[in-house]
Amino acid sequence: MHLFPYAKHLAVAVSLVVMAGCSSTGGTQDGSMAGSEGAGSTNGGASSQGMNSGQVGSNSMGMRDGQQDGIPQVRTIYFDYDRDTIRSEFEPVMAAHAQYLRSHPNANVILQGHTDERGTREYNLALGERRANAVQRFLMVQGVSPSQLEVVSYGEERPAVRGSSEDSYAQNRRVVFDY
């Protein structure tokens, strides 16, 4: 398991926790999420719905405060090009997963890292892992046990959508929570 190999990442993780702590109090519920689809699949319907409803629409990400029993419905978060920084709009999603995993110590999740198609495949495999590692670190800082988390990077091998537009790239740069 990772023990924060670089101070830089630790600093990022800690600051994200602080930010998450501030913003997660305002989690909202949005009934328009493609919830029934999201329950069965790890990505696809639910995630692209989230994207289409606006990449900056952090308030419509379908968070349910106090939802203790169900796995959080939003299971995909998106990243900027060439970045592994967790965008602030996804901090409520991260916090919900952290809360779920803390309250369900027997639950396990695979964090699937994905990239867009640009660049070489093995290098993208490494970039996808870096994204999933960032999510893993965030969850661990929020008190999730490392034994509940596993990282698998798919690089550019499993695109959510086809196409070479900026929009398809944005939908493919993601980490999926696969419970």
Next chain:
Amino acid sequence: MKRYMSLWCGMLLLLMTSLAHADLTIEITKGSDRATPIAVVTFAEQGAQLPTDIASVIANDLERSGQFKPLSRDNLIATPSASSEVNYRDWRAVDADYLVVGKVGTDGSIQYELMDVYGQERMLGKVINLAGPDQSRSAAHRISDEIFEAITGIRGAFSTQIAYVTSQGVGENIQYGLQVADADGYNSQQILSSDEPILSPAWSPDGQKLAYVSFETGRPAIYIQNLATSQRVRVSSFEGINGAPAWSPDGRKLAMSLSKDGQPEIYVMDIGSGNFQRLTRSDAIDTEPTWAPDGQSLVFTSDRSGGPQLYRYELGSGEAKRLTFTGNYNSRGRFSPDGETLFMIHRGSQGFQVAKQDLETGRLVTLTNSRADESPSVAPNGTMVIFATQQGGKGVLSAVSADGNASFRLPAAQGDVREPAWSPFLN
């Protein structure tokens, strides 16, 4: 080591098929101005008929190399089948520098001759006995090899094969295949099928095995598969990335990228003992290793300077030195057979393009004008580089001559094709 060397005889995901459904076709996209004109006359058939048009296969091989421009069949002014029937003046009149004639004997053997039109002399004359009619296509490639070498002095690579990955579908419903075909796209055979990703096929130096990465267990692992027997072994399945396998020139070691230490590092596995040796130690991504032809060093991709660049690790000293300085994205290096040139993917003015760098001068030249190139792989004679690119939103294979003057594409009928790996010489 048992954990990592478990023999996989269960062929759950392994579908062997001899049916050639997924053949690729050839489209010449750019011819060289300096290509040598050559006339290849249709081979006369004396009784025995072959399923292959020998002269057509030879002409296509030679044209694909970019170094020859075969005359159109309409321009062939005579149809000799032996040098004794050749009037050199006829062939000078149509500007053919070289002439190939031949015939299929009553026993099915193939006899051919190569003539230098201006020197008015026979350069080659051979008889090839076929084990069966199904050998006629490979016999034609062999003739192409011999003609290419007689004229250029460079060993022909037409009798080689390519491995590549196919995929169809999107999202949760992608089907991946690992294929092996002749270098001209014919005779494709699927050697592995999976609903999980397959990538990075790499030929053993003896051409008998492929190493590759398969996610079939839900996690990436490196496998070595014997092509003749289909028997395969899982050789690396640590936590995290098990990627980018690369055979040492003597075939005894496999370099790879493993992230079990936290970030991807270059390791070398001794295939016989299963022992792993870690080469790189950095806080960055280190991946895509490839061996220099002399086996003394490896080149790999690292983002230790901020973005991906190529570095050379000397096995003797354990030192890694940066090689590429042009632009902010250079990755997936592959050596020319003489070790003097490095081919790579370079982010240039158009996008991701195949480029080459002279290792002596450090000068980098882009060879393509596409924008989404990946996975360059060099022919064993160093004359061509095959790579993956996009055409009309689909992944296709393409090849460019090492001088950038000629290129061709190998589109598939359906689905995406990518990750080409050119085999070593097989004969």
